[in-house]
Amino acid sequence: MQRFSFFSILLCLLVASSCTQNEPVPTVKAGLTAEAVVASLPKLLDRNAAIRNGKEWDDVQNFYAARRRELQQNPNATEPRLQLAELFIQEARVTGEHPHYYPAALQMLDEVLAMIPQDNPAGLKMDQKDVLFRSLAAKASVQLSLHDFSHALETASKAVAINPYNAQIYGALVDAHVELGHYAKAVEMADKMVSIRPDLRSYSRIAYLREIHGDIQGAIDALTMAVKAGYPGQESTAWARLTLGNLYKTYGDLKNAELQYQIILVERQDYPFAIAALGEIEMQKKNYPKAEEMLKKACAIIPEVGFYEKLATLYKQTGRQTEYDALLPEITRMMQEDMEKGHNMSLELAAFHCDYLSDYDRALQYALGEYAKRPDNIDVNRLIARIYCAKKDLTKAREYYEKASVTHSKHPELSGMKKMLEG
Numbered sequence: 001m002q003r004f005s006f007f008s009i010l011l012c013l014l015v016a017s018s019c020t021q022n023e024p025v026p027t028v029k030a031g032l033t034a035e036a037v038v039a040s041l042p043k044l045l046d047r048n049a050a051i052r053n054g055k056e057w058d059d060v061q062n063f064y065a066a067r068r069r070e071l072q073q074n075p076n077a078t079e080p081r082l083q084l085a086e087l088f089i090q091e092a093r094v095t096g097e098h099p100h101y102y103p104a105a106l107q108m109l110d111e112v113l114a115m116i117p118q119d120n121p122a123g124l125k126m127d128q129k130d131v132l133f134r135s136l137a138a139k140a141s142v143q144l145s146l147h148d149f150s151h152a153l154e155t156a157s158k159a160v161a162i163n164p165y166n167a168q169i170y171g172a173l174v175d176a177h178v179e180l181g182h183y184a185k186a187v188e189m190a191d192k193m194v195s196i197r198p199d200l201r202s203y204s205r206i207a208y209l210r211e212i213h214g215d216i217q218g219a220i221d222a223l224t225m226a227v228k229a230g231y232p233g234q235e236s237t238a239w240a241r242l243t244l245g246n247l248y249k250t251y252g253d254l255k256n257a258e259l260q261y262q263i264i265l266v267e268r269q270d271y272p273f274a275i276a277a278l279g280e281i282e283m284q285k286k287n288y289p290k291a292e293e294m295l296k297k298a299c300a301i302i303p304e305v306g307f308y309e310k311l312a313t314l315y316k317q318t319g320r321q322t323e324y325d326a327l328l329p330e331i332t333r334m335m336q337e338d339m340e341k342g343h344n345m346s347l348e349l350a351a352f353h354c355d356y357l358s359d360y361d362r363a364l365q366y367a368l369g370e371y372a373k374r375p376d377n378i379d380v381n382r383l384i385a386r387i388y389c390a391k392k393d394l395t396k397a398r399e400y401y402e403k404a405s406v407t408h409s410k411h412p413e414l415s416g417m418k419k420m421l422e423g
Contacts, residue, residue: 037075041068042088042104045097050270050301053233063087078115078131081108085138092145094235096272096302099341102142106342109139121162133162133169140172147344149179149374167197174205181376183212183407200230204240207247212378214408216251223247232267242273250412254281272301280310288318305334305348312356328356346370350383360391378404385417394421 044064047057064087067080085108092101112135116128124132136159143152153176160169170193177186190209194202203226211219223244230237245260258281264274279294295311298304308331315324331352335345350366353359367384374380381404388397398421405414 032075034072034075037071038068040107041071041084042100042107044087044091045095045100047095048301051094051272053268060087060091076115078112078128078135081112082131082135082138085109085112085135089138089141089145090235093239096304098145098343099337102146102343103341105142106139109135109142113139118158129162133159133166136162137166137169137172140169140176144172144175144179146342147179147347148342149176152176153180165196167193167199167202170196171201171205174209178208178212179377180374181378181380183209198229200226200236200240203229204243207243211247212407212409214410216247216410219247220244235268238264238268238271238274241267242271242277245274245277249277249281251410252412254284257281270301272298272304272307275301276304276307276310283310283314283317288314303334305331305338308334309352309356331356344370347380347383350387354383354387354390358390360387363387364391376403378407378409382411382413382417386413389417389420397421 044061047060064084067084067087070077070080085105088101088105088108092098092105095101112131116132116135117124118132121129121132136155140152140156140159143149143155152172156169156172156176160166160173163169170189173189174186174193177183177189187209190202190205194206203222207219207222207226210216210222223240226240227237227244230240241260241264245257245264248254248260249257258278261274261277261281264271265278268274275294276298279291279298282288282291282294285291292311292314295307295314298307299311308327312324312327312331315321315327335349335352339345339349346366347370350363350370352363353366354363357363364384364387367380367387371380371384381400385397385400385404388394388400397417401414401417401421
């Protein structure tokens with residue numbers, strides 16, 4: 001199996017890094033010492049042995065140590081801080097340690113942004129302008145991951161004003177507009193992105209927009225192109241193939257879904273999301289012992305709350321009420337920890353309270369709070385419709401169902417609601 005170094009993996013971040021060192025600029029705190037800078041650096045957490053991925057983990061540790069040394073030598077340098085932020089973003093994806101790595105990335109990025117004058121980007125030297133653009137782009141990526149969509153749109157808009165010729169910043173704009181329910185604008189940004197650089201990231205966004213608008217085969221075709229455009233074994237390629245598998249699964253093609261998940265594990269051994277997805281397939285086959293084995297294996301690799309939710313579903317389906325009840329507080333704790341670290345989990349908490357706790361009033365409180373922020377998002381509206389269906393308030397459910405259907409999505413949940421509401 002072909003392997004790729006950590007340095008090639010970094011190319012799959014939102015914006016490719018420049019490897020040139022920018023000129024030192026004054027820090028906000030005069031007299032900042034190397035000791036103080038190094039002491040304040042966020043730590044690199046150890047990876048679970050299952051996801052060290054051969055030499056990749058050694059490369060990650062060496063990369064972190066090299067940037068740390070650069071800051072010891074020059075505590076005013078911005079480039080090492082930016083590269084550490086990009087590293088932390090990648091590690092968040094690989095390890096699932098979001099409460100640690102996203103604040104860590106934001107710390108590095110905010111330090112960089114505090115060092116560069118932003119009132120007149122056009123007047124900056126070329127290297128400073130490059131660092132400013134990349135820092136804004138990376139910050140928008142973190143804000144998207146934290147579900148801070150309005151600020152992500154604002155940050156990405158600042159970045160694209162500095163460099164309107166970089167494809168990946170349009171990806172952040174696509175994501176922000178999608179999450180805010182600005183679907184026509186998202187399509188416009190996706191067209192710009194793919195015209196500049198047709199690659200895994202642009203094809204993936206085209207796929208999602210096609211799915212949103214009901215073109216399922218077109219979405220499958222675009223995701224297939226995304227997978228082909230990626231390097232086998234890289235995390236970004238595994239994620240694209242996982243998304244393709246999930247698309248097949250959502251629309252009822254379990255055979256092709258299972259195939260995609262199996263291919264991921266050939267190319268990137270012990271990829272936890274593929275393991276959990278296969279566990280869910282086994283659960284749908286009612287092969288519960290195998291499903292439980294795979295879900296517990298995924299949970300042991302990274303702390304992903306979705307894995308624990310699937311395990312709770314298995315306990316519920318198999319009548320293991322004691323184990324089900326014992327797991328729910330752990331899921332709540334994980335979500336709360338993410339919230340405390342700045343991750344907006346309102347929609348996830350709404351779904352959890354609806355589907356697992358049957359606390360429909362609390363679920364509605366969370367969901368309507370998210371609706372106030374992005375009333376045009378079809379996923380938010382679909383969840384609110386589901387909650388009202390659970391509350392037997394079909395009049396309100398119909399209101400939000402209509403809003404969830406504006407893009408002509410063919411999501412199976414909408415089809416089920418339609419039958420209920422028309423019946």
